[in-house]
Amino acid sequence: MRYIKDGVAVADPWVYIEGDEPVPPDVPAxxxxxxxxxxxxxxxxxxxxxxxxxxPNDRPENELVPYLSQLALIALExxxxxxxxxxxxxxxxxxxxxxxxxxxxxxxxxxxxxLFMARAGFNAYEVKKRADAEAFAKAVHEFSxxxxxxxxxGRDFRARLRNA
Amino acid sequence: MxxxxxxxxxxxxxxxSGPVVVTANRLSDGAVVYLAKSGLWTQELGAxxxxxxxxxxxxxxxxxxxxxxxxxxxxxxxxxxxxTAAQPGNLREFIRIGGPTFALPSAGPQRVAA
Amino acid sequence: MYxxxxxxxxxxxxxxxxxxxxxxxxLSGELTEDEFxxxxxxxxxxxxxxxxxxxxxxxxxxxxxxxxxKLAHVARxxxxxxxxxxxxxxxxxxxxKLSDMPQVxxxxxxxxxxxxxxxxxCIRNITxxxxxxxxxxxxxxxxxxxxxxxxxxxxxxxxxxxxRKFKIAITGTPDDRAAVKVHDIGLRIIENxxxxxxxxxxxGGGLGRSPFIAKVIRDFLxxxxxxxxxxxxLRVYNAHGRRDNIYKARIKILVHDLGxxxxxxxxxxxxxxxxxxYLKLDPAFVADIRSRFVYPEYxxxxxxxxxxxxxxxxxxxxxxxxxxxTAKHKISGYAIVTLSLKPIGKPPGDATSGQMEAIADLADRxxxxxxxxxxxxxxxxxxxxxxxxxxxxxxxxxxGVATPNAGLITDIISCPGLDYCSLANARAxxxxxxxxxxxxxxxxxxxxxxxxxxxxxxxxxxxxHHIGHxxxxxxxxxxxxxxxxxxxxxxxxxxxxxQLLGPAIPYExxxxxxxxIVSRYLDLRLSADEIFIGTVTRLGVxxxxxxxxxxx
Numbered sequence: 111m112r113y114i115k116d117g118v119a120v121a122d123p124w125v126y127i128e129g130d131e132p133v134p135p136d137v138p139a140x141x142x143x144x145x146x147x148x149x150x151x152x153x154x155x156x157x158x159x160x161x162x163x164x165x166p167n168d169r170p171e172n173e174l175v176p177y178l179s180q181l182a183l184i185a186l187e188x189x190x191x192x193x194x195x196x197x198x199x200x201x202x203x204x205x206x207x208x209x210x211x212x213x214x215x216x217x218x219x220x221x222x223x224x225l226f227m228a229r230a231g232f233n234a235y236e237v238k239k240r241a242d243a244e245a246f247a248k249a250v251h252e253f254s255x256x257x258x259x260x261x262x263x264g265r266d267f268r269a270r271l272r273n274a
Numbered sequence: 275m276x277x278x279x280x281x282x283x284x285x286x287x288x289x290x291s292g293p294v295v296v297t298a299n300r301l302s303d304g305a306v307v308y309l310a311k312s313g314l315w316t317q318e319l320g321a322x323x324x325x326x327x328x329x330x331x332x333x334x335x336x337x338x339x340x341x342x343x344x345x346x347x348x349x350x351x352x353x354x355x356x357x358t359a360a361q362p363g364n365l366r367e368f369i370r371i372g373g374p375t376f377a378l379p380s381a382g383p384q385r386v387a388a
Numbered sequence: 389m390y391x392x393x394x395x396x397x398x399x400x401x402x403x404x405x406x407x408x409x410x411x412x413x414x415l416s417g418e419l420t421e422d423e424f425x426x427x428x429x430x431x432x433x434x435x436x437x438x439x440x441x442x443x444x445x446x447x448x449x450x451x452x453x454x455x456x457x458k459l460a461h462v463a464r465x466x467x468x469x470x471x472x473x474x475x476x477x478x479x480x481x482x483x484x485k486l487s488d489m490p491q492v493x494x495x496x497x498x499x500x501x502x503x504x505x506x507x508x509x510c511i512r513n514i515t516x517x518x519x520x521x522x523x524x525x526x527x528x529x530x531x532x533x534x535x536x537x538x539x540x541x542x543x544x545x546x547x548x549x550x551x552r553k554f555k556i557a558i559t560g561t562p563d564d565r566a567a568v569k570v571h572d573i574g575l576r577i578i579e580n581x582x583x584x585x586x587x588x589x590x591x592g593g594g595l596g597r598s599p600f601i602a603k604v605i606r607d608f609l610x611x612x613x614x615x616x617x618x619x620x621x622l623r624v625y626n627a628h629g630r631r632d633n634i635y636k637a638r639i640k641i642l643v644h645d646l647g648x649x650x651x652x653x654x655x656x657x658x659x660x661x662x663x664x665x666y667l668k669l670d671p672a673f674v675a676d677i678r679s680r681f682v683y684p685e686y687x688x689x690x691x692x693x694x695x696x697x698x699x700x701x702x703x704x705x706x707x708x709x710x711x712x713x714t715a716k717h718k719i720s721g722y723a724i725v726t727l728s729l730k731p732i733g734k735p736p737g738d739a740t741s742g743q744m745e746a747i748a749d750l751a752d753r754x755x756x757x758x759x760x761x762x763x764x765x766x767x768x769x770x771x772x773x774x775x776x777x778x779x780x781x782x783x784x785x786x787x788g789v790a791t792p793n794a795g796l797i798t799d800i801i802s803c804p805g806l807d808y809c810s811l812a813n814a815r816a817x818x819x820x821x822x823x824x825x826x827x828x829x830x831x832x833x834x835x836x837x838x839x840x841x842x843x844x845x846x847x848x849x850x851x852x853h854h855i856g857h858x859x860x861x862x863x864x865x866x867x868x869x870x871x872x873x874x875x876x877x878x879x880x881x882x883x884x885x886x887q888l889l890g891p892a893i894p895y896e897x898x899x900x901x902x903x904x905i906v907s908r909y910l911d912l913r914l915s916a917d918e919i920f921i922g923t924v925t926r927l928g929v930x931x932x933x934x935x936x937x938x939x940x
Contacts, residue, residue, distance in 0.1 A: 191423070191426075191549070192426055192509065192549055193549065193631055194509075194546070194547075194548065194549025194550060194626060195626060195627060195631070197545065197546040197547075197548075197549065197626070198546055198623055198626045198627045199627075201545075201546050201623075205662075205665075206661050206662075220423060222410065222423075222427055223549075225545075226543075226545045226546075226548055226549075227545075229545035230545045230546055241418060252402060252405070252406045252409075253399070253402045253403075253406070253543070254398070254402065255395060255398055255399050255402070256543070257399070257539040257540065257542045257543065258539065258540045258541075258542075258544060258615075259666045259667070260544075260545050260546070262545070265666035265670075266666075266670075266673070267539060267540075267670075267673050268395050268539070268673075268676075299435055299439070299440075301414075301415065301421075301486065302415065302485060302486055302487045303439065303440070303485035303486060303487060304435060304436070304438070304439035304440040304485065304486065305438075305439065306437075306438060342417070342420050342421045343417045346421045346435065347421075347435055347810075364867050365806065365815075365867070365869070366437070366806060369437060369438075369806060369807060370437050370438060373438060373807075374735075374807035374808060374817070375807055375815065375818055376735065376807070376817060376818055376821065378468060378470065379469075379470040379734065379735060379738045379739070379740050380468065380469035380470045380740040380741070380742070
C-alpha cells in the first residue's frame with residue numbers, strides 16, 4: 111500500500127488503532143468512532159500528537175461535527191470502488207462543515223477514481239496498487255478542464271481544473 | 275436444437291444438469307469462444323471440452339473465470355450431445371454462434387474477424 | 389442546436405485519450421475485468437451476446453448532418469454498416485471490437501460526438517422531446533436545459549459511483565413526448581401564476597422489474613435553482629440509495645420506501661444548505677450557453693403553399709404520408725417531418741450507413757442541417773419548409789424511410805432482445821416484424837388508428853413495454869420463449885402502467901393474439917374516433933382477455 115498526501119508519495123506517519131487497543135497520546139493516531147465518542151475532553155486535549163478517526167461510509171458524517179475542531183484527519187472508506195458514498199461524505203465535510211484537515215481515501219482506492227476523489231475533497235490516499243500510486247500525477251492531470259464547479263475551487267462552470 | 279433453460283446467465287444461479295461447455299467472449303473483440311481440450315479458447319463449438327458432471331464443470335468454470343486476460347464473462351452453456359458433434363443446447367447459444375435470427379440491415383461484415 | 393466550442397471538444401478529446409489508456413491497461417492485464425467494467429460502461433461499451441456493443445450518446449436526441457455522417461462512417465468502417473436508434477435517443481453499434489474502441493471514440497470526437505456516461509451507475513443521457521424547439525405550444529425549448537444538465541452531470545466528482553444508473557428526462561410542452569413520469573427525475577417546464585417559467589420536479593419513476601410512476605416532489609422550481617436542487621436529490625440518493633441489492637438500488641425504491649413527502653423533505657433539507665452556493669445558475673453562464681444554441685433563420689412563409697396543395701391532390705401516396713408523417717411547426721410555412729425507421733419486414737429502429745448519409749444530405753438541403761432522434765426509435769427532420777415536402781418525400785421514399793406508419797400499429801418500439809442482448813430471455817425483433825407483417829397494408833393500419841406497441845425481451849424493460857398501449861414482455865419457460873401481454877399503458881403526461889391480460893403465451897401465438905386484440909377493439913370501439921387506448925381506458929382489460937385464446 112502506498113500513501114499519497116497532497117500529491118506526493120510519502121511515508122505514512124499515522125497509526126491505526128483497532129478495537130480496544132490503547133491510544134498513544136504522542137503518536138498521530140486514527141481511532142475508531144467509539145473511542146472518539148467515549149473519550150473525555152482532556153484525553154483529547156492533552157494529546158501531543160494529532161488525532162484522526164476512521165469513519166464508515168454508511169454512517170452520517172454529521173455525527174463528527176462536534177469533534178471537527180479536534181480532528182486533524184478523517185479516513186473515509188470505499189469498501190469497493192463502485193460504492194461511492196464516501197464522495198458525498200467528503201464533500202459535506204469539506205463544504206458544509208468546513209473541515210480543513212486531511213481527508214483520506216481508504217479501501218478499494220484505484221487510479222481511475224483519483225480525479226473524482228481529489229475534486230470531492232480528498233487530499234490523501236491509501237493506494238492499493240503500487241503502479242496506481244506511481245501514476246497518481248498522471249491520473250489527476252488526465253483532464254485539464256472541468257464542467258461543473260465543486261468545492262475544489264472556482265465557482266464557474268466550464269473552467270480549467272485545479273489539479274491535486 | 276436443444277431446449278435447455280436459457281434465462282440469461284446474468285439472471286440465474288448456476289446449476290448443472292446435462293452436458294455443458296464453458297463459454298465466454300474474447301476480450302479483444304468480443305467474439306464468442308469456448309474452452310477447449312487444450313485449455314485454450316476456441317471459436318469452434320466442436321472443439322470445446324464437454325463437461326458432464328457438476329464438479330468438473332464448476333472447476334473448469336472457476337479456472338476460466340480467473341483468466342481475465344483472454345476471455346471474459348465465462349459461464350456454463352448447455353449443449354445438445356445427441357449428435358456426433360456438440361450442438362448448441364438452447365436458442366441463446368444458437369444465436370451466439372449464428373448471429374441474429376433475421377437478415378441484418380446491410381450486407382455482411384465489413385471486416386473479417388481475426 | 390448547440391455548437392460545441394473548444395472547451396467541449398477538448399473535453400471529449402481528453403476523455404477519448406483517457407479511455408485509450410484504460411483499454412491498454414485492460415488488454416495488458418493491469419486492470420482486471422471487475423475494475424475495467426465500470427470504466428468501459430461509462431464510455432458506452434457493453435459486452436453483449438456476440439460482441440461488444442457501443443452506445444453512442446446523442447444528447448437530447450439532436451444531431452447535425454456532419455455528426456450523422458460520422459456515425460455512418462464509423463458504422464461502415466468499424467461495424468457492419470448499420471446502427472440501432474434506442475428508446476433513450478442514443479445509437480447502438482453491435483459489432484465493434486474493444487481493441488478498435490479508442491480509435492472509434494477519437495473519430496467520433498472529431499465530430500463532437502462521444503459515448504460518455506451512456507452506461508454505468510452515473511447520470512445518463514438526458515432525454516427530451518424530439519420536437520423540442522419547434523413544437524407549437526411549447527413553453528420553452530427543453531433541449532437548452534438538457535444541455536445545461538449534460539454539462540453539470542458530465543464527470544461529476546460526487547455522482548459517478550451511484551447505487552445504480554440515473555435517468556433524467558425533460559419536456560417543454562404540456563403534451564409529454566419524453567415520458568418524464570417514468571424517469572428517475574422528470575422535469576416539466578411550466579408557468580406559474582406570476583407568469584414565470586420554472587420546473588415541476590418529479591422523482592422516483594422508472595420501468596424495469598418494479599415499475600413506478602414518478603411523484604411530484606416540488607410543484608415549482610425557479611430556473612436559477614435547477615442545478616442546486618438536482619444536486620440535492622442526487623446527494624440524498626447517493627447517500628441513502630440501497631447498495632446491497634441491485635434490483636432495489638434505483639431511486640424509485642428509495643422514494644417508494646420513504647414516501648414522496650419524506651423524500652421531498654430530505655431533499656429540501658439538503659437543498660437548504662446549498663441553494664445559494666455556486667450552483668445557483670449565473671446569468672452569464674446561462675447566456676453563454678444560449679449564445680451557442682443556434683436556431684435556424686426561418687424564412688417568412690405562408691402555410692399550405694400552392695406546390696403542396698397541388699401535390700396533395702395529385703398524389704394519393706404523398707397525401708397519405710403527409711397526413712401521417714408531418715406535423716404542425718411553431719413557425720408558419722414549416723413542418724416537422726418524421727422519418728419512419730419501421731419499414732415492414734425490417735428490424736425496427738435500424739438505419740444503414742447509406743441511409744444515414746442520405747438523411748444527412750437531406751437534412752442539409754431541407755432541414756438546416758439538423759436531425760432529431762425520438763425515443764420512439766424514429767428520426768425527425770425538424771425544420772422543413774412546407775413547399776419542400778413533395779420533393780423531400782420522393783427522396784425519403786427512395787431510401788425507405790417514408791413508411792406512413794408513425795404512431796400506428798406497425799410503428800413498434802422494440803428492444804434488441806435475445807438476438808443481440810446478453811440480458812435478454814427472449815427475442816423481441818422477430819416478434820415485432822411478424823406483428824408488423826400482419827398489419828402491413830397501410831389502409832389496415834390506418835383504419836385501426838394510433839396504437840403503440842412496445843416490446844421488451846426481458847424484465848429490464850428497455851422496450852418500455854409497461855407504457856405501451858399494448859406491452860409485450862418476453863420471458864423464458866423451460867427453454868422456450870413466452871410473452872406476457874399488457875394493455876392500457878401510456879407514456880404521455882397521463883402516464884400509466886399497463887395491466888396484465890393473462891398468462892404468458894408462446895412465441896408462435898403472439899402475432900395472432902395481437903390480431904385478436906385488435907379485432908376486439910374494432911368491435912368494441914364507439915367509433916373510429918375512439919382510439920385503442922381510449923377503448924381500453926373506458927372498458928378495462930377484461931373484454932380483451934378472450935383474445936389470448938385461439939378461437940377455433
